[in-house]
Amino acid sequence: MKIVKRILKIVFALIGLLMLIGIITLWIDSTRTNYLDIHKNESVSNNTYLIKNVNIIPMNQDTVLVGKMVFIKEGIIEKIADTIKVKEIEILDGEDKYLTPGLIDMHVHVWDRYELGLYLSNGVTAVRNLWGMPMHLRMKEDVIEDNMYSPAFFTTSPKLTGPEFIGDDNLNLSNPSEAKDKVVSYKEKGYDFIKTYYGLDKEIFDAVIAQSKKSEIDIVAHPSQKVPFSYHLNSQIKSIEHAEEIVQQPLQFDLDANKLQPIIDSISQSKHTRYCPTLTVFNNIYQMMMDDSILDSESLQYMNPLIKRTDSEMQFERWFNAKQQDPSTIDRIKKQHDFHLTIVKKLHEAGVSIICGTDAGIGVTLPGFSIHKELAFYKEAGLSNYEVLKTATVNASQTHAIMNQLGTIEEGKIANLLLVDENPLEDLSSLKNPTYVFVKGRKLNKKTLDSFREKAKNRKNLIASALRYLENLVIEK
Structure with missing residues (x-):
C-alpha cells in the first residue's frame, strides 16, 4: 500500500x-506578443483626430470623393465634409492619398496572436475565423475590451460534422438532440456563428438550422455531402464556403460550364446567400506541386510553426506523392483552378454577392498576405477593381448584422480604414503596403506595421500552439 x-x-x-x-x-x-498591447492612455488619446486633404473611396458607391476632411471621434467616423472646424485635436495630413475601408477576410484560421499583427500589416482590419476554439474566445474578448491591436475579430463555433466524419479537429454529432444542445452551448459561450461541415445528414442538419434560428445565431456552411447542395441555400445560412465544393459535390468533378449554370441560377435565386470562393487555398495546391522547395521559402517563415510542422508538411507530401504517381495531376489541378475562376465570373454575372475569403492559416496559405492574391484572382475572373474591392469591404460587412458597422466610409461607421498612396480603383496592388492602418480609429504607421511582420517571422511558439490546441481537444471534444 x-x-x-x-x-x-x-x-x-x-x-x-x-x-x-x-x-x-x-x-x-x-x-x-505584448507589442500588440494597447495601453490604457492610448485608448483615450489615440482615436480622435481630423484627417485633411484626403481622397475617399467610400465603397457605398463607385466614386472617389476628392479633397475631403474626415473627423474621427473616439474611433467612429463623426463627419465627412469639404471643410470641418474642430478645436484642439490632432490633425493628420492625408497628403492627397486615398482613404479606403479596411479589408475583411471572411475565411481564416487563426493560430496565435502574431497572426493578428500580420493581418493588420496587410491592411486586413477584420477577420472571420472559421474554426472556433477556446483560445479564440479569449482573443475576441481582448479585442472587444481594447486590450490589443487587432482586426475586428469574429469566430464560428467548432466545426459540426456527422458521426462518420472522424478527426480530432471536428465535433461529431450523432443525433438531432445533441446538435441542438451544441448550438445552444456555443451561443452561450460567445461564439458568433455556427460552422457546419462535412457529414451532416438531413435530420441532424435540420436540427442545427432550427436551433440556430431559435437561438438567433447565423450559420456559415462548408457544404455537407450528405444533403443536396441546394440544401445550403437556407436563409439561416449566411454564406457558403469554397468554389471547389461546387466542383466536388453537384458537378462531381465534371468541369462543364453548361452543367454549372443551373447551380449558379439556384444560388442567385436565393437572394440572401453569399459565396466565399477561397480560390487561393486551392491554387496553393498547384503552387506546392510546382515548387519542391516551397516549405523552405521565406514566405513560409510567417506560418505558425505547429501548422508548418503538421498541416503544411502533410499537404506538401500528399501532393508531391500525387504528382510522382501521376504527373497529369498537375494539369488537372490547374484546370480546376481555372474553372474556379469561371465559377466566380458566373456567380458575379448572376448577381450573387461574393465575399472575399482566403482559408489563410492552413497549408501554405499565409495570414494577411494571401488576401491580395485572392483579390487578384477575382480581377482575373473579370470583376472590375471596384467590384473586387467590394468583396473585401461592403459585401463582407453586409453578411452578418454584427459586422454592419464595417466595410464603408460613412458617418457613424467604425473607423477601420487604410491610407494608401495610389487609387486602388486603378491599381489594386496599392492595398499591399498601406501608409497607415486605422483600427477603431487608432493609427498604425508603416514602421509599426513592418515591425508586426518582423515579430511574426520565424516565431518560436510551437509548444505553446500545441498546448492551446490540446486545450481545445480537452474542452470541446
Missing part, C-alpha cells in the same frame, strides 16, 4: 510539474 501511495505521489508531482511548465510556456509566449 505504501508503494502505491508513493507511486501516486510521484505521478501527481509529475502532472503538477508538467502543468507548471505548460503555464510558464504559455505565459512566455503571451509576453512575446
Whole structure:
C-alpha cells in the first residue's frame, strides 16, 4: 500500500510539474506578443483626430470623393465634409492619398496572436475565423475590451460534422438532440456563428438550422455531402464556403460550364446567400506541386510553426506523392483552378454577392498576405477593381448584422480604414503596403506595421500552439 501511495505521489508531482511548465510556456509566449498591447492612455488619446486633404473611396458607391476632411471621434467616423472646424485635436495630413475601408477576410484560421499583427500589416482590419476554439474566445474578448491591436475579430463555433466524419479537429454529432444542445452551448459561450461541415445528414442538419434560428445565431456552411447542395441555400445560412465544393459535390468533378449554370441560377435565386470562393487555398495546391522547395521559402517563415510542422508538411507530401504517381495531376489541378475562376465570373454575372475569403492559416496559405492574391484572382475572373474591392469591404460587412458597422466610409461607421498612396480603383496592388492602418480609429504607421511582420517571422511558439490546441481537444471534444 505504501508503494502505491508513493507511486501516486510521484505521478501527481509529475502532472503538477508538467502543468507548471505548460503555464510558464504559455505565459512566455503571451509576453512575446505584448507589442500588440494597447495601453490604457492610448485608448483615450489615440482615436480622435481630423484627417485633411484626403481622397475617399467610400465603397457605398463607385466614386472617389476628392479633397475631403474626415473627423474621427473616439474611433467612429463623426463627419465627412469639404471643410470641418474642430478645436484642439490632432490633425493628420492625408497628403492627397486615398482613404479606403479596411479589408475583411471572411475565411481564416487563426493560430496565435502574431497572426493578428500580420493581418493588420496587410491592411486586413477584420477577420472571420472559421474554426472556433477556446483560445479564440479569449482573443475576441481582448479585442472587444481594447486590450490589443487587432482586426475586428469574429469566430464560428467548432466545426459540426456527422458521426462518420472522424478527426480530432471536428465535433461529431450523432443525433438531432445533441446538435441542438451544441448550438445552444456555443451561443452561450460567445461564439458568433455556427460552422457546419462535412457529414451532416438531413435530420441532424435540420436540427442545427432550427436551433440556430431559435437561438438567433447565423450559420456559415462548408457544404455537407450528405444533403443536396441546394440544401445550403437556407436563409439561416449566411454564406457558403469554397468554389471547389461546387466542383466536388453537384458537378462531381465534371468541369462543364453548361452543367454549372443551373447551380449558379439556384444560388442567385436565393437572394440572401453569399459565396466565399477561397480560390487561393486551392491554387496553393498547384503552387506546392510546382515548387519542391516551397516549405523552405521565406514566405513560409510567417506560418505558425505547429501548422508548418503538421498541416503544411502533410499537404506538401500528399501532393508531391500525387504528382510522382501521376504527373497529369498537375494539369488537372490547374484546370480546376481555372474553372474556379469561371465559377466566380458566373456567380458575379448572376448577381450573387461574393465575399472575399482566403482559408489563410492552413497549408501554405499565409495570414494577411494571401488576401491580395485572392483579390487578384477575382480581377482575373473579370470583376472590375471596384467590384473586387467590394468583396473585401461592403459585401463582407453586409453578411452578418454584427459586422454592419464595417466595410464603408460613412458617418457613424467604425473607423477601420487604410491610407494608401495610389487609387486602388486603378491599381489594386496599392492595398499591399498601406501608409497607415486605422483600427477603431487608432493609427498604425508603416514602421509599426513592418515591425508586426518582423515579430511574426520565424516565431518560436510551437509548444505553446500545441498546448492551446490540446486545450481545445480537452474542452470541446
